[in-house]
Amino acid sequence: MSSPPSSPQTMDERPLIGLSVEVLDAPHYEGRRRYQLFSDYAGCLRKAGAIPILIPGDTPPSDLDSILDCLDGLLMTGGDDVDLRPLGGPPPEDTCRPIPIEQQELNLHLVAHAKARDMPTLGICLGMQVIGLANQSSYIQHLDSAEEHTKGIEHQVVAKEGSRLAKILGLQPITVASFHHQALKETGQGLCPAAYSEDGLLEAIEDSEMTFHIGVQWHPERLPDSEPSLALFSSFVAAAQAYGREEPNS
Structure with missing residues (x-):
């Protein structure tokens, strides 16, 4: 007796989202380097229904189109500090820990390539700063309140009325986790302010002309079960899923 035909395999429709990954010198291993990424980022994406794909910080820029062809969204993660010198800015202050120039250039290329495709993009901490710098935002190298922020604090921010972020988070103050000593001073070309902290610091930016930018x-991944974090990652993943359905290569 022949066996019954097997049922067709259900296609996995979860969106593939690329995550930027730091490249660092490896301690105790002279001349070697390692990749670093906190697992919270991938965990939040999985929880929201996506599959995380890592993009190493030393990836050749010439490979980006081939990589992005396979993705439905881009998450620019946090990390150390930007180096403003290649962008015509001043040298790093003593408080700065610049990321490798190759990683910074890759991050800027990633944002530009994703934007050219209208690929849903979410930037977190350093990732937000990279989005701003890719659009000529002005920059603050060291905040007066940096000592508190570099220890990791929770504080409140408010989304700007009329922004896309406000549609996701609402207009009420929300509690967020911060860990940084640098920030964007102004939004830059084509970007709009999307949220501010209680002391007037620019806390979020967006491009209203893009699907999700x-x-x-x-750091929403540091409060993964909070309603604002869940809403932000869910909206991002939903945008990536919609993008994937429109792309013939997804």
Whole structure:
């Protein structure tokens, strides 16, 4: 007796989202380097229904189109500090820990390539700053309140009325987790302010002309079960899923 035909395999429709990954010198291993990424980022994406794909910080820029062809969204993660010298800015202050130039250039290329495709993009902390710098935002190298922020604090931010972020988070103050000593001073070309902290610091930016192009200065992955974090990651993943359905290569 022949066996019954097997049922067709259900296609996995979860969106593939690329995550930027730091490249660092490896301690105790002279001349070697390692990749670093906190697992919270991937965990939040999985919880929201996406599959995380890592993009190493030393990836050749010439490979980006081939990589992005396979993705439905881009998450620019947090990390150390930007180096403003290649962008015509001043040298790093003593308080700065610049990321490798190759990683910074890759991050800027990632944002530009994703934007050219209208690929949903979410930037977190350093990721928001990279989005801003890719659009000529002005920059603050060291905040007066940096000592508190570099220890990791929770504080409140408010989304700007009329922004896309406000549609996701609402207009009420929300509690967020921060860990940084640098920030964007102004939004830059084509970007709009999307949230501010209680002391007036720019806490989020967005491009209203893009499907989903948002950067937040805080770390939603550090409060993964909070309603604002869940809403932000869910909205991002939903945008990536919609993008994937439109792309013939997804």
